[in-house]
Amino acid sequence: MKNKGIQYLLCTIGLSVASLSVVIGQHSLNSLRAPAYPLISIDPNVSAWSASDQLYGSAVSHWSDNRPLPLLGAIKVGKQVYRFMGTEDVELSTLVPNGEDKGWDAKYSTVAPQGDWTGRSFDDTDWTSGQGAFGTFENEPHSKTDWTTEKIWVRREVVLTENVAGRDVFLIYAHDDDAEFFVNGVKILSTGQATGKNRRVKLDAAAVKSLKKGKNLLAAYCHNRGGNAFLDMGLQVERSARKYFEKQAEQLSADVQPMQTHYEFACGDVKLKLTFTAPLFLDDLRLLSRPVNYISYEVISEKPQTVELYFEAAPHWALNLPAQDAGSESYSKNGLRYVKTGSVAQRILGRKGDHVRNDWGYFYMAGEEATTQASVGTEQGLRANFVSGKSSTVPAEQGKQLVLRQKGTVQGSWKGKIAVGYDDIYAIQYFGNNLRPYWNRDGKQTIAGQFEQAFASYDEVMEKADAFDRKFMQQYAAFGKEYAELCALAYRQAIAAHKLVESPNGELLLLSKENDSNGSIGTVDVTYPSAPLFLYYNPELAKALLNFIFYYSESGKWQKPFAAHDIGTYPIANGQTYGGDMPVEESGNMLILTYAIARAEGNGDYAKNHWNVLTTWADYLLEKGLDPDNQLCTDDFAGHFAHNANLSVKAILGIASYGHLASMLGKEQVAERYLAAARDMARQWERMANDGDHYRLTFDKPGTWSQKYNLVWDKVLDMQIFDPQIRQKEVNYYLGKQNKYGLPLDSRETYTKSDWIIWSAVLADDLQTFQAFVKPVHAFMNETVHRVPMSDWIFTDKPERRGFKARSVVGGYFMKMLAEKYKK
Known part of the structure; x- marks a missing residue:
């Protein structure tokens, strides 16, 4: 599709090769046909995607599929209107x-x-x-x-x-x-x-x-x-309704970069380049938490043309259900024109769950006052006025749709932008305290101020985003084009499945929503696979993934001798709501990640602050971890089972992590004891799990196998607990078990977890073998028939997902980069 598009441009618009390189930028194009394309990435509730190859091929939707977030885009060239984004779906x-x-x-x-x-x-x-x-x-x-x-x-x-x-x-x-x-x-x-x-x-x-x-x-x-x-x-x-934008632009390309999604269209003899930018810089909490994304455009024409762009959103953006009553308005302030909508009820933090969204707070679109018309009205009235060339002004009482229009004359290139944002007022309830989003943690900021900063810093932010994307694709491509493209698509998905707030005692909290699973908030076994992304870019955010679990135990609110599973159901974080515990799983996760943070920072200070509870968890694993009883692991969809060999690996490495932390803190006798115990348990594990040319799914069932993805930490953190030959034996065995779309999770089913495949791939010592595991995952994402934000629970013998989508666990794809970082 991209080659055809380039040929079209050269033939119909007459662009030279030199000017074409300016149009498409200097980054490496992502050839992956995304299962769904990220458009707006703010947080779990404000997360919009396009689920078709063409941006105009389907309605813009929330990650939970049939939760439309109508966002319609059209361009008028002379008198001809072309729809380039969304559909005129009848309500x-x-x-x-x-x-x-x-x-x-x-x-x-x-x-x-x-x-x-x-x-x-x-x-x-x-x-x-x-x-x-x-x-x-x-x-x-x-x-x-x-x-x-x-x-x-x-x-x-x-x-x-x-x-x-x-x-x-x-x-x-x-x-x-x-x-x-x-x-x-x-x-x-x-x-x-x-x-x-x-x-x-x-x-x-x-x-x-x-x-x-x-x-x-x-x-x-x-x-x-x-x-x-x-x-x-x-x-x-x-309901029946007339359509006004039936003529579509011709999409020439779609390109997903880590922070941006780029589209190019032919609209008659005019070319339109459209870019969605979420400036999610993990080392800049100001930008990371700013609840504003950009939609920017460039119109290119060789001859003089009058063009006008039309952006329409619906109150759905601020509602859980479309039938809820909403109020909308348009206004100007400090050089910007806004349209705004929100529910009438405004039941702040009044709704929780998985496939639900905010119905409190307010959604905004804004443009610069000098170039923007802003209006609220009915779909039919606003669209009819745009087609006919009338002013977009429509009395607000006639409807609640939101529209921004921008008009200009172009010969050569004309650029413009709008911004979209969300003010949720309060974001999280944390053990009885209603917390504001991080950007307004002191309660003194305003959403208008955030928009003003976004427009004032636009050129700087876009330059930084372009530079980040270019460097990212070049750096990651060293481990294979397919790996780079998967990580580019995973970047925004993983980050936007979290909400950043500050606790009452001033700690950073990065709270995940367990999307498309059960809606838990701060799930430890979701944090565990997500963590490589945050460990790689900013260990402070990796701490923010753990702080609330430490607080839960240290405050006495959680009194069990192992780590909790979660702290509630998003966005209410008042204590675990999951129906069962995962004692070995979550304790191992917390210990391993705490050591990974210490390695990233070069000191054990963070562990020192939580030493008592870490000791409790390590002692629990000493007693219960070698041969786990009947319980869940993170792959809880597979049900309870005992003697889980991979879970035992996690327990052993959790104990080893505690031992290494003790050594970093100068507690040498403690370190010697726990490291010796971990190595002894690893030797017992090898005897119990050995099944000849591989290792078993459970200790008591010969003829079974499973991915031992937890072993990756022994290699990445250089723990020296398990015999390295175990990893090599497993990798060699896995290569013979792969299907077209990847390595099954274990011998019971053909489904897998795509994040664990990447971890298993990192067990390999050579790049060719690593790529042999990654390429089938890339093929799945490129060919899957399920057009949803990347799924991590997929079949390996057919291009279908088993369940899950839009989850933060794709942050686990970054394990290879983390491994390279720890080598240095």
Whole structure:
């Protein structure tokens, strides 16, 4: 697509090779067809993506898929309008609500029914009455009926007050795991072995025809395969509306860099270059926490042209559900024109969970006053005025859509920009204290001030972002083009899945949201795979990933002799809400990462501040870690199992980390004791896990295998605990177990975790073998049929994800760079 685009430019616009290099910049182009393209990257709730090859091919959406964040872009060249971003999707209205905001009545059975249980005439009087959604109370906040059995059958009678004949109707649904859905006995879909939240599927003609005014039936079956369970359903109907921007620009290229996503379009005889920039500099907390991103553009034309750009956003950006009541306005201040929207209710920190977003605080778009028109109105009115050339001014009471327009005359090149941002007022509740975002931690800053700084420093920031992207791609390409391209796509995803705040005692807190899993906040076994990115760029942020877990134990709020799993459900961080503990997993994670921080800083000061609790965790691992009992590890989707050899590696290296920390602090007798214990445990491990040419999944099951990705720390931190031949034996065995899209997690399934593959690749001592593991992951991301922000839980024998998306754990891709850093 890129080569075709370049040829088009040379032929139709007549650009020379020299001028073309200026247009596309001097960075290395990313050839990866991203599963989804990052556009706006601020935090877990303000995270917008394009899920198609062309920016105009689908609606801009939140990472949780069917959570549209409408952002529409069009350019008028003379009198011709071209749409270059988003779609004029017709709004959907709720026909039958699902269980997001309130429960719905239903009958259910956990025993397989006899007869046609999906039809309206079925007698369900013996079934149990309950409220949907159905799911595990421990980890699914929208569950109204606690469902913990393996299977469930649900019948929901609904009453329609309108006729939907001839209209497009959609089933909205959520499921964990396999599910089937029916409308009046007509089967709508079977999901197969998968999970999903906020999904939507259009009903076929037979299903729509079955819907009548009066009583109707929605029915569903779901199979809980372990872990969380969830089932929810409702209906939406499409409203009719005229489309104004049906003519599309021609996209010539799409290029994902670490901090920027670049697009190029042909709009008749004009070229448009569009860039989305999130200045996420991990060594600059001022820029990292500033809740403002740029959308900049360059229009190129050989002949004089009058052009005008149109950017439209919807109140959805500041709502959890589109049906919530919002207020919008436009105004000018200090040289900038703004459009602003937010919910009327403003229930600050009033909503928590996985596939939910802020419905408090305010979303903004802004442009420079001299070049920008700003307006609020209806979609139809605002779009019609743009097409006809009328002023964009529309009375606010006529609608709540937000529009910025910028107009100019171009011969050669014309550049412009807008900025988008979000003020969430309060970001996190931390053990009863409502914390402001880091940029306003003192409560004295304003969002207007952030926008003014963003515009004043635009040239400087863009120059820095360009330089960062160029250096990044060159540096990472030393370990393979595929590795560089994967890391470029992972960079913003990993960072934007966190929120930076300051604790009441002045500590940095970098709190992750466990996206598309259960919505936990500050999950330790999410921090663990994410940490290489932050260790590599700024160890202070790596500490910020641990500070709250140390506080949780040291304050006495968590009293168990091992580390907690999390501190709540995002954004409420008042204590663990996950339904089960991971004693060995989380304690090992905390000890290893604390030692990794010490190595990065060259001293053990951070560990010294937390020595008592580190000692408690190390002693727990001494007692329980060698042969773990029946418990979860970070790969909790695989369920509980005992004698986990890879988890044992983590425990041993956690003890070793404590020993090395003791040595750094001059505690030589302590160091000798724990390091000797770790080495002895490693020798026992080798005997217990040895299965000939590889090592077992569990000590008690010969003929099994698993990725021993936890061994990577022994190599990266030069701990010298395990015999290096163990790593080499495992790597050689893995090479014979790879499928087209990567190395399976273990011998039980064909699925894998892409972050662990990179860690296993780092176990290799040569670049060729490292690349042999990385290239299949790149192929998966390039070919996957699931157009979502990168998934880490994927199948290796087909281009499909098993679950998860948009998670911070892709920060683990940076393990190779961390390994190189620690070599120096």
